[in-house]
Amino acid sequence: xxxxxxxxxxxxxxxxxxxxxxxxxxxxxxxxxxxxxxxxxxxxxxxxxxxxxxxxxxxxxxxxxxxxxxxxxxxxxxxxxxxxxxxxxxxxxxxxxxxxxxxxxxxxxxxxxxxxxxxxxxxxxxxxxxxxxxxxxxxxxxxxxxxxxxxxxxxxxxxxxxxxxxxxxxxxxxxxxxxxxxxxxxxxxxxxxxxxxxxxxxxxxxxxxxxxxxxxxxxxxxxxxxxxxxxxxxxxxxxxxxxxxxxxxxxxxxxxxxxxxxxxxxxxxxxxxxxxxxxxxxxxxxxxxxxxxxxxxxxxxxxxxxxxxxxxxxxxxxxxxxxxxxxxxxxxxxxxxxxxxxxxxxxxxxxxxxxxxxxxxxxxxxxx
Numbered sequence: 102x103x104x105x106x107x108x109x110x111x112x113x114x115x116x117x118x119x120x121x122x123x124x125x126x127x128x129x130x131x132x133x134x135x136x137x138x139x140x141x142x143x144x145x146x147x148x149x150x151x152x153x154x155x156x157x158x159x160x161x162x163x164x165x166x167x168x169x170x171x172x173x174x175x176x177x178x179x180x181x182x183x184x185x186x187x188x189x190x191x192x193x194x195x196x197x198x199x200x201x202x203x204x205x206x207x208x209x210x211x212x213x214x215x216x217x218x219x220x221x222x223x224x225x226x227x228x229x230x231x232x233x234x235x236x237x238x239x240x241x242x243x244x245x246x247x248x249x250x251x252x253x254x255x256x257x258x259x260x261x262x263x264x265x266x267x268x269x270x271x272x273x274x275x276x277x278x279x280x281x282x283x284x285x286x287x288x289x290x291x292x293x294x295x296x297x298x299x300x301x302x303x304x305x306x307x308x309x310x311x312x313x314x315x316x317x318x319x320x321x322x323x324x325x326x327x328x329x330x331x332x333x334x335x336x337x338x339x340x341x342x343x344x345x346x347x348x349x350x351x352x353x354x355x356x357x358x359x360x361x362x363x364x365x366x367x368x369x370x371x372x373x374x375x376x377x378x379x380x381x382x383x384x385x386x387x388x389x390x391x392x393x394x395x396x397x398x399x400x401x402x403x404x405x406x407x408x409x410x411x412x413x414x415x416x417x418x419x420x421x422x423x424x425x426x427x428x429x430x431x432x433x434x435x436x437x438x439x440x441x442x443x444x445x446x447x448x449x450x451x452x453x454x455x456x457x458x459x460x461x462x463x464x465x466x467x468x469x
Contacts, residue, residue, distance in 0.1 A: 129143050129144065130168055131171045132171055133170075134203055134210055136205075142201065143201070143203055144200045145166055145198070147167050147168035147197070148168070148195070149164045149167075149192065149194065150164060150165040150172065152191060153265045162176070162178075162191075163177070170460070172461050174206075175214060176206075181214060181215060181216065185220050187222055196222070196224030197221065198221040199220050201214040201215065201219060257272060258297070259275065259296050260465070260467065262301060262338055267332060268330065270328065271340065273294060273301065276325075277321050277323045279291075283306075289305055291303070292304075294325060294340075300469055301338055301339065302339045303340045304334075305342050312344075313345050314353065316350060316352040317345060317348050317349070319348065324357045324358055325350050326354065327347060327348055329341045329342040329343065387448050389447065391457075392443065393416075393420075393443070394442070396413075397409055397436055397439065397441075398411065406422050407421070407422045409442075411442060418457055421449075421459070440469060442468050445466065447460070
């Protein structure tokens with residue numbers, strides 16, 4: 102019998118115990134990531150959605166990790182991302198397992214990955230990344246652009262302009278619902294443009310305004326088509342045109358008047374799935390999804406999201422919109438009573454009560 106353990110054997114046993122403990126680390130669902138876990142290290146497993154490469158050394162590579170319970174943003178800074186084996190496989194559709202610290206950014210919870218070994222790629226994605234994390238290729242033709250649905254005229258719906266697309270150029274078409282002149286020499290002109298899916302601020306400064314012809318100057322009620330770069334200011338998305346040719350009105354391009362969308366028709370088309378009467382809530386299985394349309398009658402905001410009461414005049418629904426869904430849709434973060442809304446939501450039982458839950462920005466169809 103050995104009176105003293107062999108030092109080498111002790112080290113091996115300790116190493117094996119640590120490895121076993123890591124391998125048996127429980128995988129949490131995204132819905133389990135709550136405010137009380139901020140600062141804790143957790144492990145999740147799911148599918149990569151909306152991968153966005155870093156734009157600078159100070160900005161992280163990020164993606165939405167989606168599982169059966171919802172989504173959460175995962176952030177990986179360039180110095181860590183560059184050392185991940187097979188990092189080029191981290192694209193939309195990839196199956197991954199990540200370990201990281203729970204953090205809060207702009208009111209939404211997210212996961213910060215601090216080690217290359219904390220990212221395990223378990224299945225290749227179905228698409229290529231929007232950019233690479235390495236320096237830009239020498240030829241513009243080599244850059245891969247994210248897929249965004251547009252019309253035949255190249256117009257993108259406002260609902261598709263989300264925070265992960267900041268820095269990209271888009272063309273929108275809609276109606277000017279308000280037009281504000283600069284409040285000072287340094288302030289911009291601000292147009293509120295609305296289409297069938299939402300609204301966005303269009304901003305431009307005096308140097309551009311001076312170059313616009315009388316027919317190009319937008320007024321409230323005009324139908325406009327505007328091209329610009331998507332930006333963000335104080336948490337709100339903005340579209341910034343750069344040249345006079347980026348701004349068309351129904352006066353400078355009469356075709357826009359005939360192309361003006363019927364907002365009510367298009368909105369109803371987006372929310373075309375049948376609604377669910379409140380009486381059927383108790384029998385609806387958890388996890389099943391429906392689309393609803395109506396008016397917001399009450400908004401209750403809390404740290405992790407919003408609780409909305411929505412009615413179509415016949416039915417009334419209680420809808421929880423988690424912060425990780427609204428963070429990419431500024432229109433719903435500012436939603437108020439009386440506004441129209443269309444969204445997709447899943448049935449879920451919370452404290453014995455059946456409610457609807459929205460956990461993905463893609464499920465917010467219309468706010469206005």
